[in-house]
Amino acid sequence: MAERTIALVGGGLIGSSWAVVFARAGHTVRVYEAVPEQRTALQDRVRRLLLDLEAEGLVENAAAAAERVVLTESLKDAVQGAGHVQENGPERLEVKQPLLSEIDAAAPAEATIASSTSALLPSALSDHLTGRRRFLVAHPVNPPHLIPLVELCPAPWTDAAAVERVRALMAEVGQSPILVRREIDGFILNRLQGALLHEAFRLVEQGYARVEDVDAAVADGLGLRWSFMGPFETIDLNAPQGLADYGRRYGGMYAGMFGVEPWSGELLAKAEEQRRAMLPREALVERQSWRDRRLLRLVQHKKAMDKSDKEK
Amino acid sequence: MAERTIALVGGGLIGSSWAVVFARAGHTVRVYEAVPEQRTALQDRVRRLLLDLEAEGLVENAAAAAERVVLTESLKDAVQGAGHVQENGPERLEVKQPLLSEIDAAAPAEATIASSTSALLPSALSDHLTGRRRFLVAHPVNPPHLIPLVELCPAPWTDAAAVERVRALMAEVGQSPILVRREIDGFILNRLQGALLHEAFRLVEQGYARVEDVDAAVADGLGLRWSFMGPFETIDLNAPQGLADYGRRYGGMYAGMFGVEPWSGELLAKAEEQRRAMLPREALVERQSWRDRRLLRLVQHKKAMDKSDKEK
Known part of the structure; x- marks a missing residue:
């Protein structure tokens, strides 16, 4: 698969770990994080996690991978040109819904959009989106750079092709994607x-x-x-x-x-x-x-x- | 803890694996197995399992450990002089009850007696025994020479001292004993x-x-x-x-x-x-x-x- 730009919206603990997952696989990662302190912490954390992996022979070149993680000034700036957007905002429907609207409006038409939520259902998160057919949940286990499982849970309206593209991306970066065939509280x-x-x-x-x-x-x-x-x-x-x-x-x-x-x-x-x-x-x-x-x-x-x- | 003789009654898959557990820790193991084909298979299996462990550096001297496992001609011969008897017969109450009576009658007064049962309750297994106060369930996970957990489940009448002695023995041979504080179907x-x-x-x-x-x-x-x-x-x-x-x-x-x-x-x-x-x-x-x-x-x-x- 060709190198692809991945956008991360939300750069806290989960966001940092996702950055490591995508950057170590060779992808450019553009991260938007609204909270200033988190922005500073993110680059330090990404670098440290990559060095830990390098020390165990699990990443070849930590410095080069860290270089591929770029902080952006705005959400729009992060998602433009992205092939996939991974949303890692706070676990509240009233925060995620407008955040996803913003992502949906700014991301390229061909980009897939996934939420890292562990508890909110994809139908509730995406019913209101214009591009809801390209949206699904991609729930990682914390921390995803060490635990490979990712649960993919589409909404009833999600395109099968979007699910397949996110599944292929996750497999390509070394995660272990599984499919939740119908949405259910707690996923699998x-x-x-x-x-x-x-x-x-x-x-x-x-x-x-x-x-x-x-x-x-x-x-x-x-x-x-x-x-x-x-x-x-x-x-x-x-x-x-x-x-x-x-x-x-x-x-x-x-x-x-x-x-x-x-x-x-x-x-x-x-x-x-x-x-x-x-x-x-x-x-x-x-x-x-x-x-x-x-x-x-x-x-x-x-x-x-x-x-x-x-x-x- | 001083070297102790362990008696195994029943030398099938679980019995062979128990023999490896006790022999690698330095104990003499006396095994009684009634079925002739099982008797032949047991010594081959014990030797092979010990060699596999030796190859991975988990046993120092496989041949010496295998020498410590002795097949006996009778149940009485196996349990005499034993500090602990581990029963590994078929999982049927009507088989285990008389087998345990035989063990109880033949084993030294100070020996503890445990059953490897995964499903029968200690009260049902031991209510009829003269020496029921020294009896408990010591349920291994198959195969115990690789999986250390052992569930100790006393009957209501089991002496606390007997439980403690079996717990200490299991810990000493490198298993991980846990206590089921009251009997319950399926244990923990x-x-x-x-x-x-x-x-x-x-x-x-x-x-x-x-x-x-x-x-x-x-x-x-x-x-x-x-x-x-x-x-x-x-x-x-x-x-x-x-x-x-x-x-x-x-x-x-x-x-x-x-x-x-x-x-x-x-x-x-x-x-x-x-x-x-x-x-x-x-x-x-x-x-x-x-x-x-x-x-x-x-x-x-x-x-x-x-x-x-x-x-x-």
């Missing part, structure tokens, strides 16, 4: 986090576990596999015949815990079909060896980190 | 996994996301921090004043997603107090830097792993 990531947090708080509230025991259950247990494969791949590799087999074996146990219905045969078949499109059944055994190799190396990595923590 | 780990899986299946069922998008949300998003710190520490570091501050800021958002009540002030204060006992508030900022350093190194580790996967 915060719903998964919320479901786990609610159970975690319940266990503490009712005295089954203390906070540190719940944390260890994840950090020394569940979280190891989850750091390189998701919950579906995890269960897919934990029953001889894969995901649906796991669901049939253990669905009753999980349903019993929460007093809900077990996963239906239809649902298990749907999930199994999607999983098999990623990994054919005959590759399950080889993938289990891959998982064990990754686990072994992750354990080694964690031991080295713990050792280095202790030496500090 | 599977309840957390179940809560996340239920939401994951719901999102797929209702068409909000595909299986691979949910998996990426965890493997490229949530799972990174969760592989070295738990969900409570994660939120503790995601608001200026810590956990309760996070709960007050975002509790309404999470509650709204699921149509439940937000976490109460009392619950947030309880969790905050437990968290502050682990990390004082004035250390939050330094811990955030630690998190970012760990994230950076984890990202570097994952990139190296992905590269090595591609080269295969």
